[in-house]
Amino acid sequence: LRFYPNPATTVISFDFQKSYDKGYSLQIYNAVLGRKMLEQTNIADKTTIDLSNFTRGVYVYQLRDKTGRLIETGKFQVSK
Numbered sequence: 001l002r003f004y005p006n007p008a009t010t011v012i013s014f015d016f017q018k019s020y021d022k023g024y025s026l027q028i029y030n031a032v033l034g035r036k037m038l039e040q041t042n043i044a045d046k047t048t049i050d051l052s053n054f055t056r057g058v059y060v061y062q063l064r065d066k067t068g069r070l071i072e073t074g075k076f077q078v079s080k
Contacts, residue, residue, distance in 0.1 A: 001063060007077035008051055014061075016045045023066030031058040031075060054078045 002015040025041040
Protein backbone atom coordinates (compact mmCIF):
# COMPACT_ATOMS: atom_id res chain seq x y z
CA LEU A 1 0.00 0.00 0.00
CA ARG A 2 1.34 3.42 -0.97
CA PHE A 3 -0.14 6.67 0.32
CA TYR A 4 0.65 10.23 -0.70
CA PRO A 5 1.22 13.09 -0.16
CA ASN A 6 2.60 12.92 3.35
CA PRO A 7 2.17 15.39 4.96
CA ALA A 8 -1.23 15.95 3.35
CA THR A 9 -3.31 19.14 3.30
CA THR A 10 -6.63 18.65 1.45
CA VAL A 11 -6.66 15.00 0.30
CA ILE A 12 -4.66 11.80 0.74
CA SER A 13 -4.56 8.99 -1.80
CA PHE A 14 -4.12 5.29 -1.10
CA ASP A 15 -2.74 3.18 -3.94
CA PHE A 16 -2.62 -0.61 -3.85
CA GLN A 17 0.48 -2.05 -5.46
CA LYS A 18 -0.49 -5.76 -5.50
CA SER A 19 -2.58 -8.44 -3.79
CA TYR A 20 -5.59 -6.13 -3.67
CA ASP A 21 -8.87 -7.64 -2.45
CA LYS A 22 -12.24 -5.97 -3.09
CA GLY A 23 -13.46 -6.75 0.45
CA TYR A 24 -10.89 -4.49 2.13
CA SER A 25 -11.93 -1.72 4.49
CA LEU A 26 -9.96 1.32 5.57
CA GLN A 27 -10.24 3.01 8.97
CA ILE A 28 -8.55 6.26 9.93
CA TYR A 29 -8.04 7.28 13.56
CA ASN A 30 -6.77 10.43 15.22
CA ALA A 31 -3.42 9.26 16.68
CA VAL A 32 -3.68 11.48 19.79
CA LEU A 33 -7.36 11.08 20.69
CA GLY A 34 -7.81 7.56 19.31
CA ARG A 35 -11.11 8.66 17.77
CA LYS A 36 -12.23 7.01 14.54
CA MET A 37 -12.42 9.71 11.89
CA LEU A 38 -13.43 7.62 8.89
CA GLU A 39 -14.34 4.11 7.85
CA GLN A 40 -14.68 3.11 4.23
CA THR A 41 -15.65 -0.38 3.13
CA ASN A 42 -15.15 -2.09 -0.22
CA ILE A 43 -12.50 0.44 -1.16
CA ALA A 44 -11.21 0.76 -4.71
CA ASP A 45 -7.60 -0.04 -5.64
CA LYS A 46 -7.00 3.74 -5.88
CA THR A 47 -8.83 5.61 -3.12
CA THR A 48 -8.70 9.34 -2.36
CA ILE A 49 -9.86 10.60 1.05
CA ASP A 50 -11.11 14.17 1.54
CA LEU A 51 -9.39 15.69 4.58
CA SER A 52 -11.57 18.80 4.93
CA ASN A 53 -13.02 17.51 8.26
CA PHE A 54 -9.58 16.59 9.62
CA THR A 55 -7.63 18.95 11.84
CA ARG A 56 -3.86 19.35 11.79
CA GLY A 57 -2.12 16.36 13.38
CA VAL A 58 -1.08 12.74 13.04
CA TYR A 59 -3.49 10.02 11.93
CA VAL A 60 -3.28 6.24 11.89
CA TYR A 61 -4.76 4.16 9.08
CA GLN A 62 -5.73 0.50 9.34
CA LEU A 63 -6.40 -1.70 6.36
CA ARG A 64 -8.52 -4.76 7.13
CA ASP A 65 -9.74 -7.68 5.07
CA LYS A 66 -13.38 -8.79 4.87
CA THR A 67 -13.00 -10.94 8.02
CA GLY A 68 -11.73 -7.92 9.99
CA ARG A 69 -8.13 -9.15 10.13
CA LEU A 70 -5.55 -6.34 10.16
CA ILE A 71 -3.56 -6.33 6.90
CA GLU A 72 -1.52 -3.15 7.28
CA THR A 73 -1.28 -0.10 9.51
CA GLY A 74 0.64 3.15 9.24
CA LYS A 75 0.68 6.87 10.02
CA PHE A 76 0.33 10.03 8.02
CA GLN A 77 0.33 13.71 8.90
CA VAL A 78 -2.20 16.42 8.06
CA SER A 79 -0.75 19.93 7.94
CA LYS A 80 -3.12 22.84 7.31
